[in-house]
Amino acid sequence: MKIGILGYGNLGKGVESAIRQNPDMELVGVFSRRDPASVETKGAPVYPLEKALEMKDQIDVLILCGGSATDLPKQTPEFAKWFNVVDSFDTHAKIPEHFSNVDAAAKEGNKVAVISVGWDPGLFSLNRMYFGAVLPEGVDYTFWGKGVSQGHSDAIRRIDGVLDARQYTIPVEETLNAVRNGSIKDYTAREKHTRECFVVAKEGADKEKIEREIVTMPNYFDEYDTTVHFISEEELKRDHSGIPHGGMVIRSGKTGFNKENRHILEYRLQLDSNPEFTASVLVAFARAAYRLSKEGQTGCKTIFDIPPAYLSPKSGEELRKSLL
């Protein structure tokens, strides 16, 4: 199948890389709002965004790699009229609205659109669903990290006197272990995660003031135990240039006529590169979008709607033989 990439940031790069791991896929090109001459891919041809529509018959699935804040709410419905698309829209609270916009557009164009693909939303959501379906009486806990939160890093960068920053979200080990041992409780934000910040201050900046502004920042940091380390630009580059992430979804549930048996289900991801892993998930769902479209299906789908086998290059027979 022939894949197009729209947007070439970290996620778009990850998709270019992931396609090389899937021999049944071919990358047609990258479409960008930037001047194509300024976009350095690892080999994929680059076209201006306007060119996409002209090339629509050469593309089976267009993978949308823009951001959730402003790009995808507009782009996904726009392009779903003309292409089978997959996006990683991750603003949880706005998913119902996004779904309905994209569904209307995809149905209008007789296309398939798969939204909110990645790991959260995505594989974590999927596991919350399977867990709840097989253990109806239970509680889910989601922990994130250890990993880099772009949103929190950006929030620190906006503070006066800050040159650059990196924020790690870290699950609290004691709470994690308690949950794994079946403890059921409404944990506070502080009990579940800590936040660790590596900050490069501008010369002469008031570090005490920066630290105070970080740890008291509403929504982002005030409800957590936050540690702030000031480091040099070189150290930040040397030790904190990766974009690792991960986390775990844990369900603690009971069965039995007297609820006497406890079961702990856990799904855990430990990712060296958050964008490359998300891109790999997008690419597997591009395969599903292609197959659903070939079957004549249309409209917006999520990870809940897609038969697992549609993600795999293996046939049903191979899957039953080798993986069941």
Added chain:
Amino acid sequence: MKIGILGYGNLGKGVESAIRQNPDMELVGVFSRRDPASVETKGAPVYPLEKALEMKDQIDVLILCGGSATDLPKQTPEFAKWFNVVDSFDTHAKIPEHFSNVDAAAKEGNKVAVISVGWDPGLFSLNRMYFGAVLPEGVDYTFWGKGVSQGHSDAIRRIDGVLDARQYTIPVEETLNAVRNGSIKDYTAREKHTRECFVVAKEGADKEKIEREIVTMPNYFDEYDTTVHFISEEELKRDHSGIPHGGMVIRSGKTGFNKENRHILEYRLQLDSNPEFTASVLVAFARAAYRLSKEGQTGCKTIFDIPPAYLSPKSGEELRKSLL
């Protein structure tokens, strides 16, 4: 939806219990080869097996709770002609043959049959599939335990001089940690699991001989480090009457243009009661079988073929809002 249970061992009991946790389901009754008067359920009416066919219009899905060795290879194709069925057939090597027999029968009867549901085969298989689809370049490891292996316990019970026995399969912690840290290697059976046996010897039996027979038993124990403890009948009853199990599927994979980023994906189950958990999975898939059948689908399905949302009592809208 109306559910029937065929077979009332540990699994059938687990299904009776699980149905109480699913308000959209109603248990019509248990069908047994035994004299109904001798089958003590927790309230479900018991009918002789022959009565099932007469009652077929009162049953939306029949959950088959027999064993994989001799019951299911006959029963699933037989009953799939008349009922939507779900089974937990777990002889991995014979799944393709079972699938094809059941598929023909279900198609003949215009019914849906879901086979090999549980956790391995079942949820573990599902995760092996998702893991491989999103990280094509990687290796899977499956560990089982700590948990009771019925097959190994039975093998010990067949030894001369043994009154009763319980065998635990236990993952080797060092190997598990190595895999979680990204080590890729062909581990031997001995490197992955140890076996711990609790044995009640008959009075006057030669314990040294029993121990030697256990640890050298081909296929079952000779490739493992095995520990044997002789205990009293009372101790076995007091400390080892549960049927816990579990395990983990771990994929270690790489992404990036130079495969420079490693990702570890893990799915872990820790189950107080293996049969009750398996039963809970069967019940969720009974819901899916019912829905597929309502849509007019027929034939044999596995966990790979079923859209996740079909397992959940929640609507697509609710799922997107609350779990995505």
